[in-house]
Amino acid sequence: MAGAAGRGGCHTIRGAQIKELLQSKRNVLFDCDGVIWNGETAVTGAPEVVRLLKQQGKRVFFVTNNCTRPRENYVQKFSRLGFTDVAEEDIFSSAYCSAAYLRDVARVQGKVFVIGCYGVQKELLNAGVTMVEEDDDGPDVSIYDCPLDPDVKAVLVGYDEKFNFLKLAKACCYLRNSECLFLATDPDPWHPLRGGRVTPGSGSLTAALETASNRKATVIGKPGRFMFECIAGQFNLDPEQSLMVGDRLETDVLFGTNCGLSTMLTLTGVSTLKEAEEYKGSDSPEKKDSVPDYVVESITDFLEALEE
Missing domain, CATH: 3.40.50.1000 (HAD superfamily/HAD-like)
Known part of the structure; x- marks a missing residue:
C-alpha cells in the first residue's frame, strides 16, 4: 500500500496502513488551513500528531499558500493553538x-x-x-x-x-x-x-x-514546484521519501504529484472524497494528477498509527 501501487489510487487508509506509509517516509509536508487548523481552532489531535512525528525522527514541514502573515506570526499561531515544537524554519508560505x-x-x-x-x-x-x-x-x-x-x-x-x-x-x-x-x-x-x-x-x-x-x-505557490525546491534546497529532501498532506485537490495534491511526492487528502477542509473520485475518472490530465494516493478523514487518524 505504501509503495508505487498507491499512486493516484485514492485509497482510504487507517491504522496499520497509515503506520506502514509513515514508516516508508522520512519527511511529512502539511498544508495548514483545513488540515492543521480551521481558523483559530486546531484540528483535533493535530498538535499531538506533529509532536509524535518529530519524536519518531520525521522531518515535518508546513507548506501553505496563505500569504497573509509572515513566518514569525505563523510560529505565534502554532504556539497559540497548542503546537509546542514548530520552528520558523519549518514553515514555507507562498509569501x-x-x-x-x-x-x-x-x-x-x-x-x-x-x-x-x-x-x-x-x-x-x-x-x-x-x-x-x-x-x-x-x-x-x-x-x-x-x-x-x-x-x-x-x-x-x-x-x-x-x-x-x-x-x-x-x-x-x-x-x-x-x-x-x-x-x-x-x-x-x-x-x-x-x-x-x-x-x-x-x-x-x-x-x-x-x-x-x-x-x-x-x-510561486502550490501547485508549482518552487515551494518544494525551496525546502529541498535547504534540507536536502528526497521526493520519494516525502508525503504531502493537504485538503485541496487542485493545489495540495497536484503540488505533491508535480514534485514526485506521495499525496494524501484529508477531509477536514475544502475538497471532498466525491470530488477526488470524480477526478479519478476524468479525461483531464490535470484532474488525474490531482487525485490523491491516499485519503484520511482527518490527520487525527495518524494517532492510532503513531501511538502503537
Whole structure:
C-alpha cells in the first residue's frame, strides 16, 4: 500500500496502513488551513500528531499558500493553538517563497510593485527586497495623474483586502514593460470563511491583472514546484521519501504529484472524497494528477498509527 501501487489510487487508509506509509517516509509536508487548523481552532489531535512525528525522527514541514502573515506570526499561531515544537524554519508560505524567488532566483535589481497584504510585505522586507512605497492615494487620484516609479522591475500579486482599481491600473502600466517580471504568490481562487461565506483569493486578483495586461503570471505557490525546491534546497529532501498532506485537490495534491511526492487528502477542509473520485475518472490530465494516493478523514487518524 505504501509503495508505487498507491499512486493516484485514492485509497482510504487507517491504522496499520497509515503506520506502514509513515514508516516508508522520512519527511511529512502539511498544508495548514483545513488540515492543521480551521481558523483559530486546531484540528483535533493535530498538535499531538506533529509532536509524535518529530519524536519518531520525521522531518515535518508546513507548506501553505496563505500569504497573509509572515513566518514569525505563523510560529505565534502554532504556539497559540497548542503546537509546542514548530520552528520558523519549518514553515514555507507562498509569501516567504515569493521573497526567496525574487532575491535568489530572479535577483531583481530594482523595486517590486506589490499587490498584497502585510504578510507579503514583511517577507519581502525580511529578504531585503525593495518595494515601491505605498502612496496615500486620495479619492481624487486616478491612473491619469498618479506617480509611477521608473525603477519597478517586478509586479507581485498576493491576497489583498485593499485591492482596488488604481492598484490594478498601476500594475498594468508597469507590466507594459516586457522586461518587468509578473509573479503571483499562489493561484487560490477563494478561501472559506466562517458562516458559509468566502473571500476571493490571490488567484482571483491575479486573473484580473492577467486579463488586463494580456500576460501570464509566474505562480510561486502550490501547485508549482518552487515551494518544494525551496525546502529541498535547504534540507536536502528526497521526493520519494516525502508525503504531502493537504485538503485541496487542485493545489495540495497536484503540488505533491508535480514534485514526485506521495499525496494524501484529508477531509477536514475544502475538497471532498466525491470530488477526488470524480477526478479519478476524468479525461483531464490535470484532474488525474490531482487525485490523491491516499485519503484520511482527518490527520487525527495518524494517532492510532503513531501511538502503537
